[in-house]
Amino acid sequence: MKQPFRTAQGGRIDRSRPVFFTFNGRQYAGHAGDTLASALLANGVHLVGRSFKYHRPRGILSAGCEEPSALVQLEKGGLTEPNMRAPVVELYDDLAATSQNAWPSVEHDIGAVNGLLSKLFVAGFYYKTFMSPKSFWMKVYEPFIRRAAGLGKAPTEGDLDIYDKMHAHCDVLVVGGGPAGLAAARAAAASGARVILIDEQNELGGALLSADELIDGNPALDWVAGIQAELLANPEVRILTRTTVTGYYDHNYLIAAQRRTDHLPRRAAGKTARQRLWKIRAARVVLATGAHERPLVFADNDRPGVMLAAAARTYANRYGALVGKKVVVFTNNDSAYEAAFDLKIAGAAIPAIVDLRPEAGQGLLERARNLGIPVIAQGAIVGVKGTKRVAGALVMRLAEAGEAFADTQPAELECDAIAMSGGWSPAVHLFSQSQGKLRFDDAKACFVPDVAAQHQASVGACNGSFELGACLAEGLDAGAAAAEAAGFPATAKLVAPVAQSRAFGTIKQTWVVPSLRPVGHGKAKHFIDFQNDVTAADVALAHREGYKHVEHLKRYTTMGMATDQGKTSNVNALGYLSTMLGTSIPEIGTTTFRAPYTPVTFGTLAGRDVGHLADPERHTPIHAWHVARGALFEDVGQWKRAWYYPRPGETMEAAVSRECRAVRESVGVLDASTLGKIDVQGQDAVTFLNLLYTSAFSKLEIGKARYALLCKEDGMVMDDGIVARVGPSRFYLTTTTGGAAKVLDWMEDYLQTEWPHLKVYLTSITEQWTVAQVAGPKARAVLEKLTDTKLDKESFPFMAVKDATVAGLKARIFRVSFTGELSFEVAVPAHQGKQLWEAIFAAGDEFGITPFGTEAMHVLRAEKGFIIVGQETDATVTPQDLGMGGMVSRLKPDFVGKRAYTRADTARVDRKQLVGLLTDEPQTVLPEGAQLVEVSDDPALTKGGTSPLPAPVPMIGHVTSSYWSPTLGRSIALALVKGGSARHGQVIMAPLTTGAVRCTITGPVFYDAEGKRANG
């Protein structure tokens, strides 16, 4: 296939390797080494997309990550990606890209009608309208806005790729592999430091890849190759290409995103992670991130074919693709001359270099003359011919001073492209993210790093040093200094290579190029932010309306908020604002540079923490057994807990009833291993526990356990569990399953910050023990078959704890009960848990031993009125509210929460208190969470329905737990009710959506109130 805009020779593409791709369904050919943008240009394709607001035709502006215009949708289905910048998409076989934000096609886009209304659609227009009639906002206006906005399309299928993360440490991190960065890396590595060199491009060299400079008399890329070889041979150096440092955080912590397979044909990389997030901690950082060329803001500067001059040069020199056959160059500085010369040499005609300045830098005019390029000094492009492609440039000469013209009529230069340069903006993004302070350099008309806030140096173009020689020298010095600061003094100073020096020259900063009519008048538009369609007139309007602070300007106009985050637009906007304010740019300041430098895929940020690795799944050692027995599981914190064990064809209700009956009538076993367990040791353990829990432990004997509550400082119950004393200064605590980590953290917090003088040591032992809770009248009979330890009531009373041998395993037995039945919890080392479990089931076979899950456990404990933290409590419930006031010590001088109980509201007697509820109709099971009100025949309450009530109705409490009780053969519920402990026997009402349910308040204990069974 012909590539009409391909140069005859040269560039870093492999002309022997064609690469075929499609754009908007049409097939094209490029070469290996092309980007999508360079391949499109080689094929003469300039119309790439449509702009955000006005749907203006847009082409390719840049050759890098700063691209605001040439955004495409890449691929389809589970591989699709919106808003990909064509200049940084490396071409691969069968790449498929389409234009965005255009319908039905990029050539004929209906949305372009917005352009006709552009006089209305000025900055912030939507704040002033779309308010009437009110109902139209959501029905008409907003849907229209939403559909019109948004650029590309989000994927609608799951991602086929995987992502991962790496941590790395180094002495010197060099960001940027251009001349300055290479020099820095070389100097740092030479001293023995561990160096990481990162560059966003596919190969090292930076700007040298696009240029024809000489270093030490040889082509610069020879020098690059030499350095690269030297670095590769050094085992202490790691080079990451196709990697963008996107974030610079405190303490030299930097984030980089590496694209590992994006340059390959899709799905060709097998299981290689597509992208990788690098988290790097560096002793010293050298930033060598280069600079971005700025557009000139002139009339219709957004037409496809208008490109940054350096980008046009890059496409010609590096990719062998010409931006046009006839290219007018428009500049306010010397750098674009090199572009003009190279384009001419590559085969393009240059009708003129239009220079805003009266005079170009030394020697340039002569070189232009030698190449036959006319230079129009003090000239300006005042208009662009062509809509979907540049067809001509209207040029006028400026008068000596001010914005007046020397000509009366513009001259038209026929051309198919315009290469422009408005000066350079150092890429200070990372420097600024690191909290460094910027300074505006008037001579260079750009922000440069001033005061660094971290251990870091900026070198080369990102430091405002645009000349090659200075880049190399700064890089070497900074690299050596960074290594030395990291503890690696240089052995010998490296000699800076000699670069062919080209002076940067002067710049005439004209923030908005004068045109035939004032900005905002007439049809022409002067774009500052290309992607978000922000024009000079918009900036002027924002200023006029008082949005003068740069952050207000940005938010009001959306300037700098597009996917390029203003890399090409921010400084032009600030400059123009400064002319309107009549102040200097430094007085205005910049907007905040926010991470990331370039967008990072969500997949990379999440890494492997997706799917089943989204959060670790914790299993007990018995898990496989539960699975084999057909258990269903519920998530409790990170744990998978056996919920119930349905037999084939059995409903949940039937299964839970069966499990409950087994416990009440014979024996059941619950896997209680998930409960948090904390080992507390140390001479001050008793003191510590006395300070934390509401009850006192001084008198707790060794071998005895106690149920205890932890409350927060506000006196509200936070967690509960067993405190067992297993030695003079050693305790074994349990916590709730979900609260384990929180409780340990909380205890450590107190220990380390409030009572650091206490000698206490806390260790999480949750996963060190497997715990089988054997519950039911036959529990003793089962265990007696497995242990010689006496289990009778006298030898092993309720709340006793003993070390024992069970089924031949060293075990600890707790005689505690959460079901209200005779119950033993047997703990053995986790790795022996399965052995214990199977032994218990073998021993219990003759009693019909039954595994029971958390649901049956819930029912059984509710029958007994035992609370579950988080269900009966919600951080507003005191022990007294739960009827557990007896567990709050009156004698201890202090403990967490103590002070709260004397506060007026906490001490009230009519607080919400734990009660039982019995529905009038025993078959009716109240829904958990139902609110409770006083009995009323108000139809709004009794008739049900989902609509909100016309007026608020006072609520007196809510149902915290509610079950069908197989033991009692009726429904039971627990509730918190205002003043409830004094209201036993009274009738209240639950107004449900299905109608009101009347119920009677009772005590919370429905079964064996005397506790004979657990005690027996």
Added chain:
Amino acid sequence: MACFSAMAGFEGKRSMTRYSALSLLKNAFSHHEAWAPAWRKAEPRDSYDVVIIGGGGHGLATAYYLAKVHGITNVAVLERGPIGLGNTGRNTTIVRSNYLWDESAALYEKALSLWEGLSQDLNYNTMFSQRGVLNLAHNHGDVLEAQRRVHALRLNGIDSEYLSRDEVKAFCPIIDIRPDVRYPVWGGTLQRRGGSARHDAVAWGFARAASERGVDICERCEVQGIRREGGKVVGVETSKGYIKAGKVGIVTAGHSGVVAAMADIRLPVESHPLQALVSEPVKPIIDCVVMSNAVHVYVSQSDKGELVIGAGVDAYTSYAQRGSFHVIEHQMGALLELFPIFSRMRMLRQWGGIVDVTPDASPIIGKTPVDNLFINCGWGTGGFKATPGSGWVFAHTLATGQPHAINAPFALSRFETGKLIDEHGAAAVAH
């Protein structure tokens, strides 16, 4: 009119053109060169009836309702920087009133009812859109909490409904409801009247409307001291000199502790960074707001097309408006758990704000121990949605010297009595 004296400082020409499609069209003919500043750039005068410290949404709303509802226009809003760039300009723009406790429900519902007519009231399109807020439930405890909330809201006269898993899918089709994911969706609650708004427009709209009524909005005027005489506030020291004030209201969010300390008041407030991020803009893909406490992330899509994503606060206290990167990583894992299709989307911008968190996660709105000094703070992560309601009740408080019934429960004194309004919300069931 009460506002004349306040308007005196303004130079002649009529300040406010009414915003409408017609005025937009008319101005198009004059190249939009006739628009006046949205709000007057006022320099502070010597004395005001009321001085509001803090030009965020809440402070500006307070000034607006002081003028509108109470006719008090001799008011200054003093802002250290430009207005609206604190949490007002940094939040994820979610608006809802589906709070559990009666006190909170009344407060946020007041706000929501004001949101519903706010654009028209202010004559500034705040782009409030009632696209529905969906809160997901992922386990038994979540369901219990959700049901409890829905029942309570219904009885409080606030719209809210419980959705089954399939109804969740029908309402927001792109949520992954497969049962074999790490934290499957069990159901959720939906408040259809909830939604989102354009945060900057809220600050600017209140500023414009307040300014039009005579309020002085003084930017770059930093309060450096609070002058008291006999236990009573008499004025504030600022970077632009001393300003006498009849009453002073502190509305400074993350810096409330710092400003209150100028009057020797120690607040039960901790300041934490809260981060948020947006994706690159894409065509409409999600219409509602989705929040999940258990997986811990929330997401909506702005009118511009960006996915707006937030999660929990950073654990460390800080005044720096940036947080820790690992919080973002965790948040994206959570997002992809709910929406695996977003894996190839890209994070465009990430930022942090400073939220002032009280022990019960409810705000403090009312009197201080110093006479004539009032405070409105402690909104934690939930301040944006309350903006108009917060301003409305605080204006009442400043105007009358007494809290309105709606904000009376949110008194600073509750931390002494223990009458907390604990909105830490769904405490996961932890059995």
